[in-house]
Amino acid sequence: MNSADKLLGVLGLFSEERPEWTAEQMMKETGFTRPTLYRYLKSLRETGLVTSVSGSAFSLGPRVTELDYLMRKADPLIAHGQSALEELTAQSQCSAFLVRWYRRKILCVSSLVSARAPVTSYPRGRPMPLARGAISRAILAWLSKREQEEIGGSNLAEFARMGAGETVDQIHATLRRVRKEGVAIAYGELTPGVVGIAAPILDAGSAPAAALCMTVAETEVTPKQTTYLASRVRDLAQGISAKLIDTDNTKHSAQENRMETR
Known part of the structure; x- marks a missing residue:
């Protein structure tokens, strides 16, 4: 997997059954090291695609809502x-x-x-x-x-x-x-x-x-x-x-x- 695939793989973790993930859960699921995972989470948080919730967990961020609005217009x-x-x-x-x-x-x-x-x-x-x-x-x-x-x-x-x-x-x-x-x-x-x-x-x-x-x-x-x-x-x-x-x-x-x- 290249870096883009790995980044998308982090986004792909979120689902209806599991809308929130801790970093530890993500590492266990993906096999990423902590530095690698946090590098991807930093990029996703800066773009608003992922946000922090409940202190130590992560969920999809407000940029997803913005993209949904743009998709509906286009x-x-x-x-x-x-x-x-x-x-x-x-x-x-x-x-x-x-x-x-x-x-x-x-x-x-x-x-x-x-x-x-x-x-x-x-x-x-x-x-x-x-x-x-x-x-x-x-x-x-x-x-x-x-x-x-x-x-x-x-x-x-x-x-x-x-x-x-x-x-x-x-x-x-x-x-x-x-x-x-x-x-x-x-x-x-x-x-x-x-x-x-x-x-x-x-x-x-x-x-x-x-x-x-x-x-x-x-x-x-x-x-x-x-x-x-x-x-x-x-x-x-x-x-x-x-x-x-x-x-x-x-x-x-x-x-x-x-x-x-x-």
Whole structure:
């Protein structure tokens, strides 16, 4: 590992399960010597990425909040997807989400709520399960077969409990059906009594970059309404995909033009 990897490794220690670390715990986990660890902590503290808490412990610092604000202003997914969130929350008493897919994690980056008593187990910033829920299946359905087999094989018990298949082949068949329909629907898999509807947002190579999702109380929708909402989520997600691809193509064209004029 080079110095940059080691520095990022210190940041990577912080998690929902363990948001605070002492220096001794960090040294034990990373294998770094005390001088090496304190050199990295000094850099992270000076940039505000890490701060001291409870006297001898460390947690993530205020710079992380600042970076989050900047990400939300610059992320094209949020810029192009905001209108979809507004449309879905205007149509139903629901919660609508934009979620990113990265490093085999599913993470909400933006949401709007119109439900009278919204209930969610995974607010913005908290990674979602890979083997439960409509969002998971909407994204996994567009991965390669090899990736599906790896994720399916690592989460067989959870997929089986959700009725998505008891073997890797059965899971692959379930995801193939989701891909054909272009949208996934799940009942109470993440939050009891809640219907989740999700569709993938694809990049130029037809790989999943994100997903659009809405959740609504089962008591608020009929099967017919659920079918209609699923079609709207699918169509809106396809519209966001087209905008993202167009934005990407425009950037590439601009870069090529700059190169030609040099």
